[in-house]
Amino acid sequence: MSDTQKPWNSPMPEPQFNLMRRILAAPSPVGLEAAMTYGVLKPHFEGFAPASWQLHQFKGHAGVVLDTHPGRDDLFKVMIIGHADKIRMQVRSIGEDGKIWINSDSFLPNVVIGHEVTLFSEDPEAPGSYRRIQGGTVEALGAIHFSEPAQRNGDKGIKKEQLYLELQIHGENKKQQVENLGVRPGDSILLDRPIRHGFSPDTFYGAYLDNGLGCFVTAEVARLIAEAGGTEQVRVMFAIASYEEIGRFGSRVLAGELEPDAIIAVDVNHDYVAAPGIGDRRMQPLEMGKGFTMSVGAIASEQLNRIIETTARKHDIPMQRDIVGVDTGTDGMAGVLAAVDCVATSIGFPIRNMHTISETGYTRDVLAAIHAITQTVQALDALPDPHREFLDHHPRLDQAGPLAHRGGDKPEKTVK
Template sequence: MANLSHPWAEPMPDSQFQLMHDILAAPSPIGLEGAMSHGVIKPYFESFAPAGWAVQSFKGHAGVILDTHPGDDDRFKVMVIGHADKIRMQVRSIGDDGKIWINSDSFLPTTLIGHEVSLFSEDPAAPGSYRRIDGGTVEALGAIHFADPKLRSGERGVRKEQLYLELHIHGADKKKQIEGLGIRPGDSILMNRPIRRGFGPDTFYGAYLDNGLGCFVAAEAARLVAESGGAKNIRMLFTIATYEEIGRFGSRVMAGELRPDAIIGVDVNHDYAAAPGIGDRRMAPIEMGKGFTMSVGSIVSEQLNRRIETVANNLEIPMQRDVVGVDTGTDGMAGVLGNVDCAATSVGMPLRNMHTISESACTRDVLACTHAVAGTLQALDKEETQPGVLAVAFCNNHPRLDSAQPLKHPGFESD
C-alpha cells in the first residue's frame, strides 16, 4: 500500500503518470505553445479549480495562469512558474535533392542524427491551420562509407550546418515534391519520443522533460492546494509561461502584468554526479533519485529558501541544494528581468541527458518537488495571519551577516 503521508517515497500512480505523459507529449515548440498550455493544462486546471478561481490567458503568447483570487491586488501574491515552450528545430531551406536543411537550436548536432521527428507546417492556403508530417529522421552524414577518417574516429564532430531532415523523397523533381507539401522555411520540427517508464525503479525517459515537468509540478501543486481547502489568505498564481528557451521573455511579461510578491520558478536541473567528463569541475553533488533541488546564490531570496527548506524538513521531503552563480538560468529570474520587486527562488528536479531525445528523471524527485511547492504555499498561507504580515516580514527580515555567531571547532572529545 502506498505511503499516503510520503507519496514522494512511492512509485507515481499510473493516472498521475499519464497526466505527466500528456503534458510532456503536447507539441509546443517556442511560439506555438498552445497545445500544452491551452490543450492539456488549462482543461486540467478547470477540472479541479474551486469556485472563484479563474484561468487567465494572454494576447502575445499562449501562456496561462490559474489565479486563486483574480483581481485582488491587495493580497500577498505568490507566482509558481513552469514553462511550456520546447526547444525545436526549424526548416532553413530545401535542396534540389529533396533534403530539408534545418537548424539545431539548443541541441547538440550529434545527438540528433537518426532520430525520428515530426514536422509541423502551416498550410500556405489556410494561414493558421497546421499539418503534421511524421516519419522523417534527422541526418547529416549519410552512410559511414562516405565519412572521412576523422569523422569515423570521432576526432571531428558534426557541424550544425550539416543537419537535414530526411523524408525519403525519390523520383523526379524532389524539391518540387517537398514544396508541393507546403513545407516552408521556419516550419517547426520536434523530436518524436513520448516519455515512458524506465528500467531503473521509478524512472522515466523521453524527450522534452525540459520543461513540461515544471508545468506538471505547477499544475499538481495547484490541485493539492485546491483539494486541501484552497488559498485562504494569499493569492496564488499557478503560471504556465512561454519563451523561456529564448531568454525567459514570457515569464517576465507575466511578472510585469501581475507583479507578484514572491516567485518560485520550477525547472529541470542536472544530475551532476552522472554527467560524463565534468568530475574535475567539482559541481554540486546533485543526483537523480535523491530529491528535488533548491537554488542558492544569484538573486534567490534566502527568506523564501528558508521557508521552503523548513517545509521540506518538517515533511521529510528529500532536498538537494544547487549552487547557482550570476543567474539561476530559470524563470526564477522573472521578477528581476521584469523590474518587479519580489522574493524569488528556483526549485527543480535532476535530469540526465538534458536537451536530448533521451532525457531521464526519477518520478520520486518530481513528486518531492510537487509536494514541497504545495507545502510552501500552504505554509505561506498560514503565515499570513492578517493582511500585510508577509510583506512586512519579507521587507524587514533580510538575513544580516553582521549578526553571524562565531563558530569554533568542537574539538575531538568523545561523547
Template sequence: MSSDNNTNAWQAPMPSSQFEFMADVLDSPSPIGFEAAMSYGVIKPEFESFMPKEWGIHQFKGNAGLVFDSHPGRDDLVSVMIVGHADKIRMQVRKIDSDGKVWINTDSFLPTTLIGHEVKVFCQDPEQPGQYKTIEGCTVEALGAIHFSTPGQRSGDQGIKPESIYLELHTHGEDRKKQVEALGLRAGDPILLDRRIKRGVSPDTFYGAYLDNGLGCFSVTEIARILAKEGLDNVRVLYTIATHEEIGRFGSTAVVGELKPDVLIATDVNHDYEAAPGIGAKKMNPLKMGDGFTIGRGSVVSEYLVQALEKVCKEKDIPYQLDFSGRDMGTDGMAAVLAGVDSAAITVGYPIRNMHTASESAHTGDLLASIHGLTELLRHFNSLNDGKGITRDDLCNGHIRLDNA
C-alpha cells in the first residue's frame, strides 16, 4: 500500500488502496475500553500480512493494546517505541426513561456538535448473553425542535447542557421503556458517531469522524510496512497500538512501564490553528493543514530527537512544522514520564480541523510526510556510528548544553 519510491510520496495523492485501509482503521468500533476492534480486528491482521516471521507480538492483560516487536529479546539494541492510540472518545448510555428517551453521557464532545448526528450503539444481545450487537439508525438529540428552545438558546447566548443530550430510537406506542430494554440497552453501553471518512472538496483532503487517533495507528502500520522490507539490523522498533489515551494516556503508560523503551515517539493529531475560528487572541502557533506534519517542542521533549528528526526531513525535503507543547505534550509522548521510565521522548502530529466532532478533516500529504519522516529517522538511527547503529551512550551524551551557546 506504500509506494516503493518514497521520494515525493507526500506530494502525490494517497493511493486508493491505502486510503481505504486508512478508512477501515478509522471506521473500526473502538471506544475507550473496547479498543480490540481496531487493534485485534484491523491492525493485527494487517501486520501479520507483511511482517517477517522473526518479529514478535506483545499482548497485555489489562488492555487491548498491541506491540509488534522487530527484534524480540534483543535487549542489547536501542529500542524505539512508536505509538498511536486506538481508543475513541464515545458517548455512553446513562438512563433509560419511561418515554423511551435514552439519556447519554457526552464524554469529551461539546454537546452542541453532537445534535442530529447518526450514531451506533453497542450492547449485549439479550437473546445471546455475552455476545454484542450493533444498533444503527439512532440520532443524538437535545431539544426536539427549535420551537421548544429558550430565547437564550435561539439567540446563541445560552448553550446546550450535557444533561440535555439523549438518544432518539424512534420508539412509539405503549411501554416504550420496555421496548428499549428489550433491545438490550443498559447503562454504560458505548455509543459512537457513524461517519466513515470521505475524500474532501479540496485536493488531498478528507473528513469524517475519529481521525483522533486512528490516524496514529494507521501511520504506525505504514511505517512498519515500509521498514519490514528493509530489515533494520541495528535498532529495535516497537510498533505500538495503545489504548485509553483520551482519559489520561493510561494504555501507553502501562505498555511503556512493561517494555521500557529507550526512545518514545508519539503520533497523534494536532490542530490547524491558522484556520481555527475565533482564537486569534490566544496567539497560537499558526500550524496549517497541508503544510506538513508537526514536531512538538517542550519541557518533556528530547531536543536531541527534535534535531535528529529535523535533520533527516531537511535532507529529504519532507515538509514539517514546529510546535510548542509547554510542560505536557498532551499525547502518548508523556507515557515514559508518567510510568517513571527513562526514555527520550518526542511527539509528532498532523494538523486537523474540527477535532472531537463528526467532521474532523485533514490532508493526506501531512500524514504521508509524517510516515516518511519517521521512517527516515529510524533509518538514520540504524546507520549511526559507522553503520553500527545508535547506542544508549548517544542518547545519554546527546543532551543540548546551552552553556556552550
C-alpha cells in the first residue's frame, strides 16, 4: 500500500466527516445518552452489520454493544469502548427574578459564559417526554460594569455558583414564567456549538469531541471489520458506554455483563505541546497531528500494547506513547473495576481545549486510530491461539538482557 493509499495520510472523506459530525451532534448528556446510541449509532450499525451480528441493549442505561459472535464465549472476546455521555450543565434552582441558576459540571465556569445553550426539559405533565428550549445564554456577572476590580484585571475568577441561564424573561412574575415553561431542577443544558472544519487543513473544532469521537472510531472499526468479512477466532464487541464522565460506571457494567478477554478504550487525549503553561511541567510531548496515542502504565497490558505497536509499525500508522500513571482516566479501567480478568489499554487522539466549547482535533489522528485498532483486531484474529498468547507471554523483567551498545553508538536513532 502506497502512502497515498493509506487513509491516515489523506484528508477525511466528506461523507465520513459528516457521519462524525452527526454522532458528535447527538444531544446525549450523562444519563440521557439514547440520542446518540439509539438515535444515531443503532441505525448506523444496522445499516452495515451482517445478519449474524447482534446488538445488545441494556435496562439500566442506554449503552449498546454490537457483537460479532453472540453467545460464542469460547472465542477470544475483544471489547472496543467509546462513551456516549457528554458533560452537561444542570438547572439548580429558579430565582424570583427569572434567573435559572445552574451547575457547571465539568466545565470551568469562565469558559461557558456568554455561550448559547439548549435546555432539555422533561414535561411535568408527561413524564418521559422532553422539550428543548433554545435562545438562552450562560451568564455570571451580567456586565463588566457590575464586576469587582479584581475580576476586571484577572486576579479573581468566576465562581461556579455565579452561573445562571439567561432566557431574557421580563415583566411580572418572572419566576412563575420560567416555571410555566416546565423548567425544573435537574434539567440538562448543553452548549450549542456544532462541529465545523477548522482553518488549518484537516482540523475540526466544536463542543463535545469528548467523547463522541471515541464512539465514531468504534463505529468505523465495526464497519471496516464487517466489510473485511468479519473475524474467525475473535469475538469483537463494539461497545458504546454511558456514565464515563461520572466515574466510568457504564463500561464497568458492560464488562461485568459480557466478560471480555481484552478491552481497548477509545477516548480523547491532550495535546500537551500546545497546552498553555504545561510544557515546563515536563509532560509527555503528545501533539495533535502526530498520530494516535497508546496508554502505557496503570492497568495497560504490555502484551496488548506490544501487538498494537507492532501492528502500527508494520502498516506505518503514526503512534505516540502516553504515560498514564495509576489510572488510564478512560473506560480502559472497566475490566478491573468490574473484577473481570482481561488485558486492556486505551487508544486516543490529542485534542486541544478539552471540556470547552472549542475542542479542536485533527482528522488524520482519528483515522490513524481507526485503522490501528482495525489492524490490531485482525492481528489478534491471526494468532494461533489468542487465549494462550496472553496467558503464557507476560513480560519477564528477570529475563531482560544487557544492552549490546552505548547510547552514543546510535546517535541517529530517536526513541519515541
